[in-house]
Amino acid sequence: xxxxxxxxxxxxxxxxxxxxxxxxxxxxxxxxxxxxxxxxxxxxxxxxxxxxxxxxxxxxxxxxxxxxxxxxxxxxxxxxxxxxxxxxxxxxxxxxxxxxxxxxxxxxxxxxxxxxxxxxxxxxxxxxxxxxxxxxxxxxxxxxxxxxxxxxxxxxxxxxxxxxxxxxxxxxxxxxxxxxxxxxxxxxxxxxxxxxxxxxxxxxxxxxxxxxxxxxxxxxxxxxxxxxxxxxxxxxxxxxxxxxxxxxxxxxxxxxxxxxxxxxxxxxxxxxxxxxxxxxxxxxxxxxxxxxxxxxxxxxxxxxxxxxxxxxxxxxxxxxxxxxxxxxxxxxxxxxxxxxxxxxxxxxxxxxxxxxxxxxxxxxxxxxxxxxxxxxxxxxxxxxxxxxxxxxxxxxxxxxxxx
Amino acid sequence: xxxxxxxxxxxxxxxxxxxxxxxxxxxxxxxxxxxxxxxxxxxxxxxxxxxxxxxxxxxxxxxxxxxxxx
Numbered sequence: 001x002x003x004x005x006x007x008x009x010x011x012x013x014x015x016x017x018x019x020x021x022x023x024x025x026x027x028x029x030x031x032x033x034x035x036x037x038x039x040x041x042x043x044x045x046x047x048x049x050x051x052x053x054x055x056x057x058x059x060x061x062x063x064x065x066x067x068x069x070x071x072x073x074x075x076x077x078x079x080x081x082x083x084x085x086x087x088x089x090x091x092x093x094x095x096x097x098x099x100x101x102x103x104x105x106x107x108x109x110x111x112x113x114x115x116x117x118x119x120x121x122x123x124x125x126x127x128x129x130x131x132x133x134x135x136x137x138x139x140x141x142x143x144x145x146x147x148x149x150x151x152x153x154x155x156x157x158x159x160x161x162x163x164x165x166x167x168x169x170x171x172x173x174x175x176x177x178x179x180x181x182x183x184x185x186x187x188x189x190x191x192x193x194x195x196x197x198x199x200x201x202x203x204x205x206x207x208x209x210x211x212x213x214x215x216x217x218x219x220x221x222x223x224x225x226x227x228x229x230x231x232x233x234x235x236x237x238x239x240x241x242x243x244x245x246x247x248x249x250x251x252x253x254x255x256x257x258x259x260x261x262x263x264x265x266x267x268x269x270x271x272x273x274x275x276x277x278x279x280x281x282x283x284x285x286x287x288x289x290x291x292x293x294x295x296x297x298x299x300x301x302x303x304x305x306x307x308x309x310x311x312x313x314x315x316x317x318x319x320x321x322x323x324x325x326x327x328x329x330x331x332x333x334x335x336x337x338x339x340x341x342x343x344x345x346x347x348x349x350x351x352x353x354x355x356x357x358x359x360x361x362x363x364x365x366x367x368x369x370x371x372x373x374x375x376x377x378x379x380x381x382x383x384x385x386x387x388x389x390x391x392x393x394x395x396x397x398x399x400x401x402x403x
Numbered sequence: 404x405x406x407x408x409x410x411x412x413x414x415x416x417x418x419x420x421x422x423x424x425x426x427x428x429x430x431x432x433x434x435x436x437x438x439x440x441x442x443x444x445x446x447x448x449x450x451x452x453x454x455x456x457x458x459x460x461x462x463x464x465x466x467x468x469x470x471x472x473x
Contacts, residue, residue, distance in 0.1 A: 054419075057419065057423075058419050058422065058423045058431075059423070060423055060424070095424055098424075099424055099456065099459055100455070102459045103455055103458035103459050106458060106459050106460070106461065107458065110461065110462065111462065111463075112463060340435070341416065341417050345418075346418075347419045348418075348423035349420055349423045349424050351419065351420055352461075353461065355461055356461065
């Protein structure tokens with residue numbers, strides 16, 4: 001099974017037109033699939049079943065630390081952190097370091113605390129669409145989903161993300177697997193690290209009642225995190241701020257445009273979003289298609305396959321979330337669906353720290369759009385809505401609509 | 404001093420953070436929710452780990468408090 005020849009090319013333009021058909025095939029025919037990443041010919045594994053995905057994400061022997069990757073991975077240029085301070089961001093840490101850093105940040109993002117963001121989120125959404133009128137054309141990505149989350153998170157962190165657009169394109173470069181981008185990646189890493197250092201220096205000079213100042217106190221006064229961990233913490237906050245929630249709002253709106261009867265359910269009763277709808281939209285198309293590579297710290301058996309130490313594993317949550325052994329009729333969007341938990345926000349020690357914030361921002365953004373613009377529709381043919389072709393993401397770059 | 408360890412099942416989401424970080428203290432039950440392996444902790448290392456994990460829980464579902472005396 002492990003060297004199964006597949007009737008399609010993973011992560012090709014065809015794959016991105018419809019990733020779910022190939023993922024269905026893999027889940028049945030080669031659930032722990034040997035795959036050679038074309039760039040650098042890195043032997044990897046693609047995991048597509050829900051139970052295997054859960055088991056791997058719950059097992060800390062599957063590390064996210066890139067330095068644990070195989071020699072082929074190290075030689076490939078695929079490392080996102082490239083040995084910079086980016087390797088100190090929470091998603092790439094192992095316990096006990098991970099636990100020590102995450103506990104500094106977690107309390108600000110619990111559902112109880114995020115509930116207090118409502119007013120801020122309301123203000124940001126209202127300002128974003130204050131001049132919008134029915135009949136206008138808008139790109140929901142550039143003009144709605146992209147600006148809202150960074151404005152909200154910036155307010156909590158205590159600064160305005162003035163370089164939001166530059167940051168977003170540098171993050172794109174960081175995860176690019178296009179060899180043409182490779183010469184530009186070190187510069188992007190440096191710019192991101194410099195931005196993080198500048199923001200920390202700025203808040204250190206003028207502390208306020210904000211999260212960044214609290215992180216600085218945790219480093220300077222309480223000695224709970226190092227300077228590098230502090231800068232990395234601010235960096236991961238701003239990277240997350242410009243990325244995943246934007247994608248989720250976009251994916252969710254596209255799914256609702258594809259399913260008018262589900263959208264009507266929200267128009268009739270927006271409470272369905274908080275009750276179960278947001279979770280279903282996260283299951284249906286999470287922003288993260290695969291969680292970041294896992295690197296086994298030792299040889300580990302998954303199903304009938306032994307995965308060697310350091311061999312990168314792609315845990316395809318996009319596939320796990322459509323596993324028919326776990327979700328009835330998995331390709332159907334049903335906002336009232338309940339039952340097993342989806343893996344759209346991960347599982348285990350690296351499950352999404354900003355989950356409550358992402359849920360609340362998305363819920364309020366979607367409810368507002370649907371309420372204010374009941375006739376909102378795509379302004380281009382559906383076939384022209386294209387995914388950005390990155391293996392780890394469900395990311396659309398533009399969603400032109402008529403309000 | 405003994406500490407009492409509990410998971411609020413109504414709040415727990417089953418994110419698996421606690422059971423992955425500290426499998427010696429937590430496991431996931433058949434319904435996917437976290438369950439403490441021991442209700443009473445006395446080893447200071449266990450207590451400190453439980454405290455850290457409680458602070459990392461995205462749902463604030465882990466409750467750690469001094470056990471009632473006697």
